[in-house]
Amino acid sequence: MQREKVINALITLLLVVMPLWAWWADEPFILTLLTKVAIFALAGVGLNIALGLGGLVSFGHAVFFGVGGYAMGILASHAQSYSPIMEIPFLIEGTKSMPVIWLVAIISSALAALLVGALSLRTSGVYFIMITLAFGQMFFYFTISWPAYGGEDGLLIYTRNHFPGMNTLDPIQFLIICYAILGVVLYFSARLAKSAFGLALNGARQNTERVLTVGIDTFRLRLVAFIISGAITGLAGALFADLNRFVSPSMFTWQTSGEIMVFIILGGVARLYGPVAGAALFVFLEYVLGDLSDYWHIYLGLLLLLVVLFARGGLIGLLAGREVAHD
Amino acid sequence: MSLLMLEEVTAFYDSAQALFGVSLEVAEGEVVALLGRNGMGKSTTIKAICRILHHHDGRIYFDGTDLGNFASHRAARLGLGLVPEGRRCFSNLSVMENLTAAARKGEWDFQRVVQLFPQLKERRDQLAASLSGGEQQMLAIGRALMTNPRLLLLDEATEGLAPVIRQEIWAAISQLKNESGMAILVVDKSLKELATVADRAVILEKGSSVWEGSFEALTYDVTNRHLEV
Numbered sequence: 001m002q003r004e005k006v007i008n009a010l011i012t013l014l015l016v017v018m019p020l021w022a023w024w025a026d027e028p029f030i031l032t033l034l035t036k037v038a039i040f041a042l043a044g045v046g047l048n049i050a051l052g053l054g055g056l057v058s059f060g061h062a063v064f065f066g067v068g069g070y071a072m073g074i075l076a077s078h079a080q081s082y083s084p085i086m087e088i089p090f091l092i093e094g095t096k097s098m099p100v101i102w103l104v105a106i107i108s109s110a111l112a113a114l115l116v117g118a119l120s121l122r123t124s125g126v127y128f129i130m131i132t133l134a135f136g137q138m139f140f141y142f143t144i145s146w147p148a149y150g151g152e153d154g155l156l157i158y159t160r161n162h163f164p165g166m167n168t169l170d171p172i173q174f175l176i177i178c179y180a181i182l183g184v185v186l187y188f189s190a191r192l193a194k195s196a197f198g199l200a201l202n203g204a205r206q207n208t209e210r211v212l213t214v215g216i217d218t219f220r221l222r223l224v225a226f227i228i229s230g231a232i233t234g235l236a237g238a239l240f241a242d243l244n245r246f247v248s249p250s251m252f253t254w255q256t257s258g259e260i261m262v263f264i265i266l267g268g269v270a271r272l273y274g275p276v277a278g279a280a281l282f283v284f285l286e287y288v289l290g291d292l293s294d295y296w297h298i299y300l301g302l303l304l305l306l307v308v309l310f311a312r313g314g315l316i317g318l319l320a321g322r323e324v325a326h327d
Numbered sequence: 328m329s330l331l332m333l334e335e336v337t338a339f340y341d342s343a344q345a346l347f348g349v350s351l352e353v354a355e356g357e358v359v360a361l362l363g364r365n366g367m368g369k370s371t372t373i374k375a376i377c378r379i380l381h382h383h384d385g386r387i388y389f390d391g392t393d394l395g396n397f398a399s400h401r402a403a404r405l406g407l408g409l410v411p412e413g414r415r416c417f418s419n420l421s422v423m424e425n426l427t428a429a430a431r432k433g434e435w436d437f438q439r440v441v442q443l444f445p446q447l448k449e450r451r452d453q454l455a456a457s458l459s460g461g462e463q464q465m466l467a468i469g470r471a472l473m474t475n476p477r478l479l480l481l482d483e484a485t486e487g488l489a490p491v492i493r494q495e496i497w498a499a500i501s502q503l504k505n506e507s508g509m510a511i512l513v514v515d516k517s518l519k520e521l522a523t524v525a526d527r528a529v530i531l532e533k534g535s536s537v538w539e540g541s542f543e544a545l546t547y548d549v550t551n552r553h554l555e556v
Contacts, residue, residue: 194424196427196428196430199417199420199424199425199427199428200428200429202417202419202420202424202428203417203420203425203428206417206418206419207415207417209379209399210411210415210417211400211428212379212398212399212400212403213377213379213399213400213403213407213409213411214403214408214409214428214429214470214471214473214474215400215401215403215404215431215474216400217398217400217401218400
């Protein structure tokens with residue numbers, strides 16, 4: 001445990017030092033890569049609440065990532081075209097304000113998680129995986145057939161959204177925003193894991209019956225966890241859309257769900273910094289191996305295979321030992 | 328009125344009938360021993376009371392409430408505290424975390440639990456998986472107490488423990504009875520120790536309650552007929 005805290009501190013230090021170096025060396029591309037790491041890590045922290053704490057193997061978290069992305073895309077596209085989203089029965093206009101967009105992304109992805117969770121959590125095991133996967137595909141095909149918001153081509157946002165007092169087009173400033181959100185969510189996630197709610201969720205993953213017999217409704221427990229998880233992933237989706245200034249149905253694909261899961265498996269399931277380490281490794285491999293070959297996913301697959309076979313606690317587990325997390 | 332009352336309860340595991348008519352009562356503050364040879368339905372009865380296994384016929388009342396349609400978490404919230412057979416603590420949580428996960432408001436909190444089991448205070452940050460069998464049993468009882476139950480159900484709480492640890496568990500059960508006045512339904516095979524805490528006994532045979540009476544009335548003839556292997 002102590003070792004894991006040291007490793008977490010080192011990762012934090014590395015995440016602070018690298019942008020400072022990139023900023024000093026005038027390497028905006030590195031800053032963008034680090035922003036991507038922070039956003040992917042945020043999505044991973046979201047899924048880690050459902051998967052790591054709750055043992056819910058969701059293959060549908062792309063739904064929430066995409067809903068968050070489209071919340072940003074729809075609001076920003078209406079703001080840039082000066083056309084209201086709706087006029088009847090009341091006027092709703094678009095916005096370029098990041099805080100408002102985040103709030104909408106969190107609420108809409110939480111509602112999507114409520115819908116998906118309320119139906120899928122009545123099942124377990126492979127059925128749960130298949131239902132969450134099916135929801136992802138439903139949302140994917142829905143956005144493809146939604147011409148008002150770009151259909152298959154997606155939506156292009158011309159400028160990055162605004163945050164009061166900051167120039168979000170400056171890579172370092174946008175990175176600071178993403179880091180700050182990641183920091184807050186990591187703190188929240190750590191507190192949640194040690195709260196009575198988080199401990200009961202952890203207990204329910206080990207033995208549902210035991211948790212029921214202490215008077216806790218495990219369905220409701222898991223549903224709340226799933227909603228929190230979805231809301232965080234939705235926020236990551238909104239930031240990802242802002243980073244790229246583009247949203248498309250590809251955010252809803254099962255590959256996106258798989259990638260978010262890969263961040264956690266690479267970094268360490270149920271480890272606080274697992275998604276951060278996993279996302280960093282993923283982006284690093286994408287950058288390094290992507291330069292070598294278009295088929296870099298083959299090497300990623302090989303690495304994933306090695307991690308699952310020989311380092312089931314992921315990167316953090318490999319370095320810190322396996323005493324806290326479940327593998 | 329009885330705190331817990333079972334009337335001719337029958338239950339099945341899929342198509343296999345396990346209980347054929349169990350009747351028993353536990354009053355407030357009373358300790359009742361549920362006895363019987365292996366496979367006679369003691370644990371099944373506990374499961375039916377806790378709604379882990381839904382009964383088929385008969386009635387189960389807790390404090391006058393018919394538990395017929397209750398899910399197990401709702402039954403537990405009425406005041407049923409289960410210490411399951413085999414302990415089954417949350418292995419990757421610490422002692423403190425195991426207790427916190429189950430905690431509900433009431434007079435039983437961490438301080439009170441560690442007064443009953445001081446060993447748990449020393450082990451508070453240790454993972455449950457790394458505890459000895461006796462300590463895990465104390466933790467399982469502590470976890471049930473943290474729910475502030477009105478009726479504690481102990482299913483084979485001393486099974487597989489060293490004699491010295493068993494004495495500690497029996498001393499704790501005795502303390503629970505004398506100091507908190509908690510009603511307890513206890514499944515165990517140690518008649519000698521049960522005699523020190525139990526007010527009454529109910530004997531199950533082939534899934535039915537066949538004998539009920541005060542512990543003093545549990546004569547050699549009765550035990551020989553229903554409990555000897």
